[in-house]
Amino acid sequence: MExxxxxxxxxxxxxxxxxxxxxxxxxxxxxxEQVRTFSAFLGGLEALRAWLLEERVSHVAMxxxxxxxxxxxxxxxxxxxxxxxxxxxxxxxxxxPGRKTDVKDACWLAQxxxxxxxxxxxxxxxxxxxxxxxxxxxxxxxxxxxSEVQRVEKTLEDAVCKLGSVASSTLTKSGRAMIxxxxxxxxxxxxxxxxxxxxxxxxxxxxxxxxxxxxxxHHAVQLRQLLDHIDWFDATIDGLNQRIVSMTxxxxxxxxxxxxxxxxxxxxxxxxxxxxxxxxxxxxxHRHLASWAGLCPGHNESGGKRRSGRTxxxxxxxxxxxxxxxxxxxxxxxxxxxxxxxxxxxxxADSHARSKAAIAxxxxxxxxxxxxxxxxxxxxxxxxxxxxxxxxNPERRRDRLVSQLAKLGYDVDLTPTVAPA
Numbered sequence: 001m002e003x004x005x006x007x008x009x010x011x012x013x014x015x016x017x018x019x020x021x022x023x024x025x026x027x028x029x030x031x032x033e034q035v036r037t038f039s040a041f042l043g044g045l046e047a048l049r050a051w052l053l054e055e056r057v058s059h060v061a062m063x064x065x066x067x068x069x070x071x072x073x074x075x076x077x078x079x080x081x082x083x084x085x086x087x088x089x090x091x092x093x094x095x096x097p098g099r100k101t102d103v104k105d106a107c108w109l110a111q112x113x114x115x116x117x118x119x120x121x122x123x124x125x126x127x128x129x130x131x132x133x134x135x136x137x138x139x140x141x142x143x144x145x146x147s148e149v150q151r152v153e154k155t156l157e158d159a160v161c162k163l164g165s166v167a168s169s170t171l172t173k174s175g176r177a178m179i180x181x182x183x184x185x186x187x188x189x190x191x192x193x194x195x196x197x198x199x200x201x202x203x204x205x206x207x208x209x210x211x212x213x214x215x216x217x218h219h220a221v222q223l224r225q226l227l228d229h230i231d232w233f234d235a236t237i238d239g240l241n242q243r244i245v246s247m248t249x250x251x252x253x254x255x256x257x258x259x260x261x262x263x264x265x266x267x268x269x270x271x272x273x274x275x276x277x278x279x280x281x282x283x284x285x286h287r288h289l290a291s292w293a294g295l296c297p298g299h300n301e302s303g304g305k306r307r308s309g310r311t312x313x314x315x316x317x318x319x320x321x322x323x324x325x326x327x328x329x330x331x332x333x334x335x336x337x338x339x340x341x342x343x344x345x346x347x348x349a350d351s352h353a354r355s356k357a358a359i360a361x362x363x364x365x366x367x368x369x370x371x372x373x374x375x376x377x378x379x380x381x382x383x384x385x386x387x388x389x390x391x392x393n394p395e396r397r398r399d400r401l402v403s404q405l406a407k408l409g410y411d412v413d414l415t416p417t418v419a420p421a
Contacts, residue, residue, distance in 0.1 A: 065069025086120035263329025
């Protein structure tokens, strides 16, 4: 194949070492190839960078190997001395089976790069990468906190304390006061039930019955440790929230406009900015963004037969946030997103159909987010819950309903009503 990039490098990255292959013109119409191995420590990475600059390399390609590519990328991007750094998906790079070595992998990357067959993955600028680190850490802490809350409920169940069966949440102010009293040694169910606050006081008789338990010292020690851990999670998550607000200050307007989408709160808006960089010029259109996020239907057709339409793997952090937003949007009344959900799921959908419909709603939220981030003053425009009904062809809808009744065994005779004068 024709060489279109004269001076390229391919890097095979491991935890402790990097194998680099540089391909340049040999001066006789052919290609010269040099291979060297460098340490993955800072000194080795700086030596690698100096060698690539000495060889006047313009394009550098590397595989996205775990997180080991991050320090290599960070050192090479300094000063923007290379024309292009390419971070390539390992699934898109096929080598000859049975001939795999670090050297051959590096050389294969260099050969693919020089003929223009590699496409780099989206690597955001440093400030967005730092924001991603914090938002992803917050997400993990929220998940871990949820696990600890579930352990609290499990411990109460082991003590035959049915607080969770009466209160809507175990760790409300009322629930926390009752659990703290149990840990402190209070065992009288009536005294514990009197700690209820606000609307939960209407359930004092049920609480009295639920708090008549077999709570002992073992449960007290267990719950004390769990509650201390949950308090630490709460404090840490609050600190991360404040830090994220500060870090997202340059995109505060975008975050406010993203929150006009039903189901999208501040946290989801922050995740959208952190994962996409809020810069839509790198995506040709909303379809490319949806494909990158893994929220568009798969396309697999061969021999005139369409196979699985499952969504592809994409940015799981963004997809998870948008799916959560979709479930929240579904509960909003008289909105386009709610109508979209029921149109895809059907009125009597099972859990699989509902999950599929939620992904479709997440896809629509992402499309709206794309247009909001692409235009400086765009906000979400609500289409209304009757959007699909108002666009249905009445005759086609009539024929569809008659067909459904006929399949159920009914003989349908339609008489059109006369509109009043």
